[in-house]
Amino acid sequence: MKEFNGSVEEKSTGNRKWKRISLITISSFGTQFLWSAEMSQASPYLLSLGISKTNLALVLMAGPLSGFFTQPIVGLYGDKCRHRLGRRRPFIIYGGISTMISLFCFAWCKDIAGLIMTNEESHRKLSAMIAVISFYILDISINIVTVSNKCLIIDVLPSIEQPIANAYGSRFSGISAILTMLISLLDLPKLFTSNTTNSTQLKIISYIGAPIFILSHLIMCLTVHEKPLTSIKKASSKVRNRWLLIGVFNKFWDVWRRSLRGSIIKSICWIQIWAGLGWFPIMFYSTVWIGEIWILQSSSTTTIIEDQHEKATRIGAIGLLFQSILALLSWLIIPRFIAQFRIRRYGTQSLDFGKTLVYLWTISQLSFGFLLVFVAPLCEFDYKLAVGLIGLTGVPWAITCWVPFTLLGEALLHKPDQLRIPLVSVLPDPELPNITEEEEEEEEVTEEETILPLLEARESSLEIPMCNEEDKKEGLIDTPKNDD
Template sequence: MHVNNILSGAGRFTWGTEMTYCTPYLLQLGLTKSRTSLVWIAGPLSGLIMQPVVGVIADKSKSKWGRRRPFMVVGTLIVSACLLVLGWTKEIVGMFVTDTDTKRTATVVLAVLSIYAVDFAINAVQSSCRSLIVDTLPIPKQQLGSAWASRMISIGHLVGYGAGALDLQRVFGSALGDSQFKRMTVIAALALVVAVGVTCWAVEERVLLSDGKEDGDDSGAFAVLSKILETTMHLPNRIQAICWVQFWSWIGWFPFLFYSTTWVGEIYLRYDASPESREHHDTLGNIGRVGSMSLVVFSIITFIGSFMLPWIVMAPEDEKPGFTPRPPPMLAPIVEKFNKIKPTLLTAWTVSHLIFAGSMVFAPFVSSLRSATTVVAICGIPWALASWAPFTYIGIEINKIGSSPGSPPSRNGPFYRRLSNASFEVEHDPAVLRPHHNSEDIAASTGELAGIYLGILNLFTTLPQFIGTFISMIVFSILEPGKSPELAKEAHPDEHHSTDGPNAIAVCLFIGALASVGAAYATSRLKDMP
């Protein structure tokens, strides 16, 4: 379980590198903020397509290497290659193009294509990673598995932002490139390759064998999309409610994750930077380091929260009426008093939305690097819950499907495996999985169809990102229609734009706060839902 979650951390390292540097990188190349926001449709578009499709295909894969492993390996190779291309776009284009204007345009095009390829491939890796957790853990360990995923994600963020905050020139010299951005792409690619390699070696995944009862024509593109659509339209009530919480929550998280580093860097350049810093030859590196430092604080708080919160928050299976803990007699009075004040995970999740909203409403009023760092850091606790709570609840609900009334008891021992029609089959080889699929009863799928349910959860994570993208585009077009005055000087030295007026990213963060209030309301409704 812990080894697989290392992959979650490495994936977030990659995401962190992209989110920290790619927005200012594109602005430095001369894109306006409104056009840059359209580039980030890559994130939700890749999640919308890749995660559910990869989930369905992997659920039914009969590869001798396992259902998830091939997607992780191929996706990792693509991500690593495209990260390196992204770091060296100018040099690659320069090998084929000499005209200045054409070279500038080709560089932007290649950078955007690389970002799209990274996003599509990393979604395949992340989908397989999350499915492995649900595949391999029984209900009582779903919260623990998701909590460890949250911890590794926070470690990935911490290591990634920590590396970004360092002056890597002093650490590596010119061995990994001549700029901070290039060095970070190399480190991110290597980290992902190592993490996936360790996961593939250490995590035992059972092979799905055909028993001749499956329909051989149900794996085509149309069948996959039809299955996703039908399952989405007939979700169990609680899974549907969890998805809607995720929907409202991610309208708020999208601008924070994609623009917070750039926002902190712009606040620094506008209010705190010395004239020498503003004219530095590696402005992108300066913004990346300053923004990364604020996100290091954010990641430290997330890291502490991801370790401490599972101890002080009641696990979902302990929320049932009549549950009585049995601590050692000497500790019983203390444990009993502590358990009485323990919040439920649902309560903690609800409060986390409100904490995030409360911090983001102050974004438009921030006028110093210290204040910006404080606002970002406060969001560490909500992010720890956002990386843990939804996957805990969705994992529990997926596993409950196989234990519904009229079904045999759920077994997760080495010789049993739940089947998609909620029946069981004794296996004499623990490395073999033989489900009988019932195409007429999609809702009866169990943990073996974790891919499709997690893919659908990801749909409700990515759809609000489209909304956030278009909100950002409108805000940027109104408030900052020109090229970035802080970052576009190198690409367009003849153009000058004022830094007066409200910061457009701060306004996007404020709008996201309003959506988080809606997420808090949607979460509170889960309490009374059967």
């Protein structure tokens, strides 16, 4: 009877954990919906406004640039936020509101410009300007929400539960990306005809995506409760704003130059930087590339009507749909396969110290490079081959989104002191006296109330139970080996 009761209790605990981790990661479903819609629709839409392909590249830099500047700043502000709702939810709420406003300004830029300008040329220029500005604000807002969601997982979950939460988040993102691409394939203006509004593909996708984004984050905000921060002294806003950028980037530069010397973390960052150059055109130009090939194949005349451009965008989204499907399947299958291989080869997953993941990542990057350099030129004369090429990139894309962060987590499990850096103490407190660098180094080690431990279990209102055997079998976690 004891064994039976124990198994029932273990099953019940696993079910509660599944529900609770789903609640904290469901926000990734709404965020990914907007990201996928932006990837498939933004480039063709901006080109239709008269923006050249050269200038389009500058506009699309909004994503990487906003991520580079926004995420560390929002993270640091959140670390010292003492709002009654917690440290992360205020940024999620305000960032979500900004996301909705900028999304509708982007989709309705022509209508907004029409209220101001009547001249055709002035209307076109104003529409393009509104679209570019709202696109930048949209990317910044989504980055604010994204980094706050990730920080919330770190804040409320113990370190051993975080890989499980990341895996759940990846699955939500994969399902959301597939749903977005399926919707993008439909001729939405034809399905939702209206005599009163000038509906477009992007407008209707915005109508669909906005409730999904709001609902997913509303569920997360209502079910996950943070404890308001009260222990950190509050610096004046004048000092905070003056030293924020300088303090952030000085601290990051010092960490990069000294603390990460000889660390695998630095190697991961370098690889991600250079790999991003290859993934940038895949993320933002795939729809345009496939659509242009389809237009050249299907057009018998030199005149290209607007309906062809809209259909070309839908054809281009097929490649991203196949990419999303393969990425989701890879997220579901590859971690289990790798976990079983590591156990069979080394006895436990922790004994190979990430070698298997490094080899897997290397193979995926080489495969991606081969597809771009040798296969892509052969696909420029048939849009079906181009669709297949973009679809095949789903496997290396899934590995790129999974392996680096897993390697980072394993590096921290084996050497947790590598990232024990008091980033939240970047902002100076005017009430504290000036101290020397040597005194500051000693204080950074001993001042516990301004350092959030990265690898210790933190108290949370979720009370999520620890891992069970099913998670180990799925390859979602790797219990660190005790060296004692």
